[in-house]
Structure formats: structure tokens, C-alpha cells
Amino acid sequence: MAEISAETDRCGIVALHPILPADFPAVGLFLHQSLNARIPAHRWVAMMSPSWQVDGPNHGFMLRDGERIVGVQLAFYSTRDRQAGTVRFCNIAAFCVLPDYRVHSLRLLRAVLAQPGYCFTDLSPSGIVQPLNLRLGFRKLDTTTALIPNMASMLSIGGMRLVTDHASIAGRLAGSDLRIFRDHRSAGAAEHVMLVDVDRYCYVIFRRDRRKNLPFFATLLHVSDPALFRKGRGQLFRHLLLQHGILFTLMELRLVRDRPLLSRLLPGHRPKMFRSADLGPEAIDYLYSELTCVSW
Known part of the structure; x- marks a missing residue:
């Protein structure tokens, strides 16, 4: 695909291109060097190809000054079934522009948003991006989050079983x-467990997260049965501590519906945003996104 546009400034000619598979090695190296050095370039490359099948138009957009990449905005596409029908989603992610080229940052976001027919999500917007997103029509999700310490003494109510074998x-x-399990089984950041109570189950997807640069947190991404989760969550918290060495669990109340007694609400909640002409916040989840693909 040909470049979309080019602008000239004191840095030279800065061209905007869609990210295609042939660009993965260079984009992965750029993100490793310029965004998150903890993630090796080859892992960035693997993350850019989602574990689910989708006919996306690109993998995001990049800025080039000559042959040099100076900015990247990744995008993860999916097609989902909602009450309103089939909906196409675009999750924008991994935004990074070198300091000398920040004047071109908006071009990346506009290129993604100019694609018609998508519901857009931004599930990790930086402090700089948030006000820009709001001006572009994004809305904030309610991300009120409870934190609970995972303790070995925690048990489930009623003798529920916890299943981890895929x-x-x-x-x-x-x-x-x-379908969700098959699509995310090999996603780079998604961990899968199931709470089973006779003929009912609660399917849970979580990811390991960092807070204050400490990798001792689990963040819940998907809870299929919040009522059953309430009964069995103690066993999950115990499992996270003993089998994964994870000290704390973070859970948004919009996912789990109620707050455990031993938890505390975090004073600041990491924002998540979306833009859609048709969908409300209840239709937005965290699957098929960078949160399941990118472990940081």
C-alpha cells in the first residue's frame, strides 16, 4: 500500500504509512528502543499479529523520516457480535513518537480514526492523549478499581473447583x-482459569500487570459470570498467590459487579476510553485488544 501523506518540517519530509507485516521487524525494534525496552523486539513483532483471525486493513500507522521510523500507533482489529448486530472494533495501542517529531503525533491518531465503520477503543491512553481523545469524541469508561491482597487462607464458598488446564x-x-477462549488461547498477555460449580462455570481471563514498576499484580479482563465469581473468587486469589506469585488482584467493578470485603478502592483509576456512534459503555470489554496481546 502506498504512503498516505507527507509533510515537510525542519526534520525533513515526514511520511505517514500504514503498518503492514513486512514492516513488523522495523516497527518492533522501534518500539523496543523507544517505548518499552523490557519488551524485546521479537516479542513486539509477535504481539502485532493477534491470536484471532481478522481481516484488518493494517496493523496501525507509522511515521517515517526517509527510511527512519520516528513514530508508531499500533491498532488491533476485531469483529464482534453485539445486541446491535455485528460490530467492527479498532483498538488503538502502543503510541510512541520521537520528541523531535511530536508535532506530527496527531497525524497518526487521525489516520486511524479516519477509517469508517469502526468502534474505537483506547484502553491505555497516556495523560497527554486523554484530553485529545475527548476532543475527538471519545468517552471515558467507569474504571473504578478495587485492589485485594491475595492470601493463602482464601477459599471459595461451597467447594467450587478451579480449573487451569486448557x-x-x-x-x-x-x-x-x-470462541473467546479459542481466539485468546495463545494471546501473549492472556491467562485463563475457570471456576466450576456443578453445572455452572465462570470463565476468567486475567493478565499480569505492573504498578510502580512492580510485577506483582493480576488484572481481571473478563469475568463471564459475576455472580458465580463472587462465590469462588477466594480460590482464584489463592491460586494467583501460590501458583503465580502474584500478591494483589485488581478488578474493575464494572466487570465483577461488587467489591470484596477485604478490598480497597484505588484513589486513582487507570482510564480507558471509547468512541462509537451506536454503542454504549456496556458493550465495551477488554478482549481482542492490546490488553490481551501486549504484556508490559
């Missing part, structure tokens, strides 16, 4: 839950 999880799932 084959066993897949054997219990059906319908959209099974």
Missing part, C-alpha cells in the same frame, strides 16, 4: 465463551 477449560465452554 483442554479442560475448552471442554466446558460453549458458544461465545468457547
